[in-house]
Amino acid sequence: MNEIIAALKAALVAAGLRAYDTTVPSGTTVQYPYVLLWSSPGRMTSVSLAGQRTALDDTFGATTVGITPEQVRLAAKRARAVMDGLEPGVLAGQHVDEVRLFDSRPIAPDRDFPLVGGSYPMTGVDIYRVSSTPA
Template sequence: MIPVDMRAHIDGVRALLVPAGYPVHFIEVPAAATYPYVLLWSSSGRMESEALCDELEDLNDILGVTAVGLAADAVLSAQRKIRPLLSDASPVVPGRSVSLRYFDSQTVQVDRDVTLPTPNLHPKFGVDLYRIRSVPA
């Protein structure tokens, strides 16, 4: 199996998100987060091959893109900026040809597991799911 560096793929997605102007985190968010922000999440890279006996060198995975804000409107505004940057985009990953395709969205929700001390409220979040495909260039 040819190892694929999922970190390089996440870095490629981060670069695409720079114009949105939001902090971008992967899996973990610092305790003193700046709102709104974007949280990326994925597996460590689900690999596949075209034929049963071929080497596993194609990445076919799901990338979660969570927009988090102090209000539902902030989440919707963030998603409105993020989606055009990622939909049908090609993150740059050395030695790979990568594509992203938007395919699903989950409802905007209140994160009741987190209570912000000031102003004593819960952040809101919305999740978009993208198919990330990556093959050797």
């Protein structure tokens, strides 16, 4: 999953979006909007004749963070345009299939991180499906 998340992050950055793996790095000056990519370590499913799990079938999340709901919607739309349908190709010996938007959660305030002035950043979460097989 590390290689897949890195490829997705690079694609988002190339499209002009701020993107981070799981969290904003310590010491970074936060600028809104941005996208956090997060995942499991990678759910391997198919078992080969040798008894090894070789195929990945998993999901990852993209949390878009902004000051307003409108900012989240616009940034999430841009992120979707980059990731939904993306075909990363071969990464670390695995052929990664087309990435597909799987689910989306309502935009909500993140009350764990109050902003100056008493408001809260808004977040929207999209869930994508990703799979890969040995190349």
